[in-house]
Amino acid sequence: MTAAGPTPAGGRSRRRGPSHANSGYLFVLPFLLVFLAMLVLPLLYAAYLSLFREQLVGGTVFAGFDNYTRALGDDRLVKGVLRVARFFLLQVPIMLALSLAAALAIDSGLLRFAKVFRLGIFVPYAVPAVVATLMWGYLYGPDFGLFAQIAGKLGLDRPQFLSADHMLGSMANIVTWEFVGYNMIILYAALRAIPHDLYEAAAVDGAGSWRTAWSIKLPALRPALLLCLIFSVIGSFQLFAEPQLLQRLAPNVIDSAYTPNLYAYSLAFTGQEVNYAAAVSFLLGLVIVVASYTVLLVTNRRSRA
Amino acid sequence: MKWLNRFPARAGTSYAAAALLAASLGLTACSGGSDSDGGGKAAQPAAQSEIDKAMQTPTELTFWTWVPNIQKEVDLFQQKYPAIKVKVVNAGQGTPHYTKLRTALKAGTGAPDVAQVEFQYIPTFALTKSLVDLRPYGAEALKDKFVDWTWGQVTGANGEVWAYPQDTGPMGLLYRKDIFDKHGIAPPKTWDEFAAAARKLHAADPSVFITNMAPNESGVWTGLQWQAGAKPFVNTAADSVTVTVNDETSKKLGTYWGGLVKEGVVSADPDFTDAWFQALNRGKYASWVTAAWGPVFLSGSAKSTSGKWRAAPLPQWDAGKEVSGNWGGSTSAVIAGTKNPIAAAKFAEFLNSDPESTKKFATEQFLFPATKALLADSSFTQQKPEFYGGQTVNQVFSDISQTVDTQFQWPPFLDQAVTDWNETVGKSFADKTDTNAALDQWQQRVTTYAKNQGFKVNSQ
Numbered sequence A: 001m002t003a004a005g006p007t008p009a010g011g012r013s014r015r016r017g018p019s020h021a022n023s024g025y026l027f028v029l030p031f032l033l034v035f036l037a038m039l040v041l042p043l044l045y046a047a048y049l050s051l052f053r054e055q056l057v058g059g060t061v062f063a064g065f066d067n068y069t070r071a072l073g074d075d076r077l078v079k080g081v082l083r084v085a086r087f088f089l090l091q092v093p094i095m096l097a098l099s100l101a102a103a104l105a106i107d108s109g110l111l112r113f114a115k116v117f118r119l120g121i122f123v124p125y126a127v128p129a130v131v132a133t134l135m136w137g138y139l140y141g142p143d144f145g146l147f148a149q150i151a152g153k154l155g156l157d158r159p160q161f162l163s164a165d166h167m168l169g170s171m172a173n174i175v176t177w178e179f180v181g182y183n184m185i186i187l188y189a190a191l192r193a194i195p196h197d198l199y200e201a202a203a204v205d206g207a208g209s210w211r212t213a214w215s216i217k218l219p220a221l222r223p224a225l226l227l228c229l230i231f232s233v234i235g236s237f238q239l240f241a242e243p244q245l246l247q248r249l250a251p252n253v254i255d256s257a258y259t260p261n262l263y264a265y266s267l268a269f270t271g272q273e274v275n276y277a278a279a280v281s282f283l284l285g286l287v288i289v290v291a292s293y294t295v296l297l298v299t300n301r302r303s304r305a
Numbered sequence B: 001m002k003w004l005n006r007f008p009a010r011a012g013t014s015y016a017a018a019a020l021l022a023a024s025l026g027l028t029a030c031s032g033g034s035d036s037d038g039g040g041k042a043a044q045p046a047a048q049s050e051i052d053k054a055m056q057t058p059t060e061l062t063f064w065t066w067v068p069n070i071q072k073e074v075d076l077f078q079q080k081y082p083a084i085k086v087k088v089v090n091a092g093q094g095t096p097h098y099t100k101l102r103t104a105l106k107a108g109t110g111a112p113d114v115a116q117v118e119f120q121y122i123p124t125f126a127l128t129k130s131l132v133d134l135r136p137y138g139a140e141a142l143k144d145k146f147v148d149w150t151w152g153q154v155t156g157a158n159g160e161v162w163a164y165p166q167d168t169g170p171m172g173l174l175y176r177k178d179i180f181d182k183h184g185i186a187p188p189k190t191w192d193e194f195a196a197a198a199r200k201l202h203a204a205d206p207s208v209f210i211t212n213m214a215p216n217e218s219g220v221w222t223g224l225q226w227q228a229g230a231k232p233f234v235n236t237a238a239d240s241v242t243v244t245v246n247d248e249t250s251k252k253l254g255t256y257w258g259g260l261v262k263e264g265v266v267s268a269d270p271d272f273t274d275a276w277f278q279a280l281n282r283g284k285y286a287s288w289v290t291a292a293w294g295p296v297f298l299s300g301s302a303k304s305t306s307g308k309w310r311a312a313p314l315p316q317w318d319a320g321k322e323v324s325g326n327w328g329g330s331t332s333a334v335i336a337g338t339k340n341p342i343a344a345a346k347f348a349e350f351l352n353s354d355p356e357s358t359k360k361f362a363t364e365q366f367l368f369p370a371t372k373a374l375l376a377d378s379s380f381t382q383q384k385p386e387f388y389g390g391q392t393v394n395q396v397f398s399d400i401s402q403t404v405d406t407q408f409q410w411p412p413f414l415d416q417a418v419t420d421w422n423e424t425v426g427k428s429f430a431d432k433t434d435t436n437a438a439l440d441q442w443q444q445r446v447t448t449y450a451k452n453q454g455f456k457v458n459s460q
Helices: A010-016 A020-049 A066-072 A075-107 A114-126 A129-140 A146-154 A167-192 A196-204 A209-237 A241-249 A260-269 A274-304 B017-031 B048-056 B071-080 B095-107 B119-127 B139-145 B148-154 B177-182 B191-204 B218-228 B248-263 B274-282 B294-301 B341-353 B355-364 B393-401 B414-431 B435-452
Strands: A052-055 A059-062 B059-064 B084-089 B114-118 B164-176 B233-237 B240-243 B287-291 B309-313 B326-334 B456-458
Touching: A020 A274, A052 A274, A066 A274, A075 A114, A075 A167, A075 A209, A075 A260, A075 A274, A114 A167, A129 A146, A129 A167, A129 A241, A167 A209, A167 A241, A196 A209, A209 A274, A241 A260, A260 A274, B048 B341, B059 B095, B059 B341, B071 B084, B071 B341, B071 B355, B084 B341, B095 B114, B114 B119, B114 B341, B119 B148, B119 B326, B119 B414, B139 B341, B148 B164, B148 B326, B164 B177, B164 B218, B164 B294, B164 B341, B164 B393, B191 B248, B218 B248, B218 B287, B218 B326, B218 B414, B240 B435, B248 B414, B248 B435, B274 B294, B287 B294, B287 B326, B294 B309, B294 B393, B309 B393, B326 B341, B341 B355, B414 B435, B435 B456
Parallel strands: B059 B084, B059 B114, B240 B456
Antiparallel strands: A052 A059, B114 B326, B164 B287, B164 B309, B164 B326, B233 B240
16 A cells, blocks of 8 residues: 555554554454354363362362372373373484474475375375274274285285284384474475575575575574474373274273373263363373473573573 | 164263363353152152143154164154154264263253163163163053063163163173184083183184184173173262172173183274274184174174174073173163153153164164064064074074073273273283282272262172
8 A cells, every 4th residue: 555646544543543453453353253252261171170070979079189189199191191202202313303304305496296195195184084083094904905815915914903902013114104294384384484595595505405494494494393293292282082992903902091181072972971081181282282292392401502 | 773782982072172172161060959850759650641731832843862763762752742843863972972961051051851871881871860760751661661670671680670670781792603613613602611611622723713702891701791681880879879890790700701811712902993893793702702782793894704694692600500791782761851751751661662763773773682573573583694604693683682681780980990800800811910910900999089089889
């Protein structure tokens, strides 16, 4: 609207009306309403529920923090949290390294079919997690799965992807497959935002493409990588769909407390312990906050050092 | 019902469950004072004039069920009572169905008038006062129409009638005659003979197991407990329950099945999975410990083995005795809060006791009957399916149905008991660990849960 000419006085008169700050609130109002109704209110309600105890016999009583103390001493919950923490340590570095490599490769401009490559890596993210898990579950099957069949043809031992020892790794593989593309897009977008004069300056200074990647691209990617990392913390600790679906294929490997989310779900829907489930969910939220904050602290300190 | 009514439609099915959890936390908000009437004290019997009036008043009933094509039976009812319209809703099969039912009941709105409820879930829903006692609507007069043990299953501790039986699953053994013949094995009459046959068979052909003990199928285990005469759960009063899942009889079962699995002569694959279906077709299992709905189910899912199967009663613990348990089967129950209890009760009654309707269930949906009349009906019992080499399979299971113990009871918190079984006893089969130790764990977990829920628990 900078162009002069016979523009009606709209621009100026609008400025005299309600202040910018207020009209801003008006614009976010639809979001705010949904946010309040769908997130904040249920959250408050869950917090309220977690302070009570409803029994099949005897009804509801105020329990104070009983549900929380019970959860802290619940070794099934603790085991679940440790399991997803292990999952995080195992899966996230691999996934982010792959995403980073893919983003750098596409950005380097040296790839032949960069667009096809980019799309190919991203497509798994468009596949719903449920479908992806069912598909991989089928591939993993010890009797009929693709890997088992190939191994059988080659006369090798059939790989036991769904056994207790390998389940976490098999799940990490599914999640990696699903989310490499998503993280790649975030990183790639960040790479595209790097001003070109930096590259030109580097070229003038005689930097090759490896050197450019190391000294310019990687530092510029730090905020984006951090974002991916935080998303991954949340995703890992909230692992649910994958174990829930694989449970059918390996019912005796994945129990009802395999991940904390699965545990909260079975508490609420199998055991009718809605109040305790609410407390467990809140504690899990707390764990995620702490884990995310730790990640932030660690990465910040490292960058300053 | 083929396998549709088999015992635990497995726990946890909703995919969007994380979101659902939040939603359900919200929904339970309204649970406060919505305890509807029904249950508890026996209401006054409805007078015949009231019933007549109700059946002539235009009414719409909602009926939740997962029986396919049930409209055929519903139409029969609507022909007889044109004033009453029944809306059939399929709210899912097994667990999703019950989850929705519970949510609607807690919300105090949206629950059906009549719902399909499997036998094992009746105490669970009766405890939460979700079912209407059918005695005021003349239910007791129908007692003799139904097989005795099924009536025991729908009767509450104080004589309430919570539902009408629809179909059943008395347990028997389906076996591969060709495999048995090849190895010179006669259909075992006792469990000792069965164990001997298991060892002989597996030694002769290591790729074949006499049967499979599914580590995810508490229904089979409970049915076997039922046959052995165990009483793992007894509901003594509304607020107390006896839990003895690890008593002597159950330990005998634990030693037996745990031992065979550990020895490696009985396999332990999860059932109703792709791998399991393939194994049935391939002849990996020489027999299937199953229920009366098994024959029709099997002929649909193991087509390549047609003509090779036969049916027999379960092997016995005491030679010469004939006892069995039950696995699966359903009822129709009237849901508390219905505005039309009379019409709903009469609908449930008609559906499951009218000769034409019950016959349709048996011949069109292949539900195994719960009425005495049909079990004695030669047009049903004398069918000779080719899949079983012309054997009168229905007769076999009809006879077995007479031998099912009438006193067996289910816990008032079935979902939890099943989950705990999967993670203790079932797991012991999968991992080949000590099943009797797992039974003790099961006992301990169920007891802890029941106490947490406010029950007085007796474990004697």
